[in-house]
Amino acid sequence: MAAASALSRLLPNLRGPNTSCRRLYMGVVRAMALYAAPVWANTLMARNLAVLRRPQRAMAIRVIRGYRTISFEAACLLAGSPPWDLDGKVLASLYTWREEAVQRGECLVPRQVEARRAELRQVLMVEWEQRLARPTTGHAVVAAVRPVMKEWLERSHGALSFRLTQVLTGHGCFGKFLCRIGREPTPECHHCGICSEDSALHTLVECPAWATQRRDLAAAVDAAGSLSLPAVVSCMVGSEEGWNAVASFCEDVMVLKEAAERERETASSLPARSRRGGRRRVADLRPP
Template sequence: MFDVTAYYVHGRYARRAEPAQAHAAREKRRNIRNTTTLYHQACSIAYSNANLDKQQFTVQRPHRPEQNSLEETAKGLSGETIRGYRTVSWTAATLLASDPPWELQAQMLAEVYRYRSSLRARGQIPSADQIRRIRAQGQRALIDWWMEDLGSPAAGLATVDAIRLNLRCWVKRRHGVRSFRLTQVLTGHGSFSKYLHQIAGREVTPACHACGGPSDTARHTLEDCVAWGPQRCALVAVTGEALSLPSVVRSMLGSESC
């Protein structure tokens, strides 16, 4: 089978991939830690009937005395989950991690809690089926709110454009793993000369080392770089359509082999 991850990233700064089992175990631990932290934060916000303005939420980190917004904390956890660079935006990091904004999750939990409380106030005890149905409705509403929120992103535009229309399928996706190479392609932050030149300051020029093109970006590597022509043909044979970030995402969602 064609090794997609070997095609995704090139350059002198690319790291060697760890074994698949070790990667899966590491990601599982990260997801558990992320989910546990998120659950306690969101429940605390929702059940206290707090004002759901994300700019007002702050947390204290022991190694950094200044106050950090909840958004920054969510970005850090999501960034660790997707194995992305710290320069990846909050919007892109949480989207790739399938982690909706915490204030939206808190709002959903609060709505579910208020509905269940209203039933109990009328002397009705919701059944297990009712509770599952209520939670499913809350999850659908959460995705709707998130899609609306992603309608005008301030950053991570390419990542949002690639995933937003398939957001429900992306969140439900259970096959495959997110490697740091895949994250670099989906965010544009990684071993690409333009990123290394403009943001990381580790390249003198944004030109492509492989083909000499003026701007080496994730899109250039995926769609245009002539040095990767054979690998691109093999990947097109798998996806069945011209390469672009949206087409790669669609192939990831539609096939467990991609």
């Protein structure tokens, strides 16, 4: 976990290294975590599994540029990182298979090893998808991505941004989330004044304050009037143009929501909304 914490400090939500570099750092931590996996992968206890998940979740959140409150399931799915305990089982199974082949006097060529690795990865993906069918947290984003999981993981376009991740996960500048973490007294929407709960779904589908931006997005999504999260995710993986349209909507809207939140924070006398020595001024530039 120490390595994950140290590397996380190098990966701010805004600017900073690109997605490829973030995945590289995550790969470094993964290699450390899976050291000697054939020894322990098939005997993991719940306590050890929790220890293994902590650094993976931390690094996955850095890959997707998200808030640290995002769940393990949601962060790993968005980052395209299978649970490391399943990766460990793949390594253990591959090691056992190679050892048995050696004992039989067989000489394996690289092509055979890669084919076997690919088979085990398919088994991993099936088991991962089965787990995601019963998520413990992050239900909305998991339910939206799981139907197009293969396309999401294999896409060749699109990188997650800080503001795109906020809309996908619901963890960001929304009244519901800010109230939950004690930054707002109520979850109401300050932009339309008619909704009692400002959520990511409200921002994406309903809030009249963003009607202009939503009209452009609806034209790009072309989902028979549906701007549900599953429809939006499907549009994103369908084409680079669709991804860019969703990302543009999120960027335009969330910038305005963040600016409004900073204004409320400055004007508020509530202790929970005080600036706390200016930390909130640069919060977007650091891991939250």
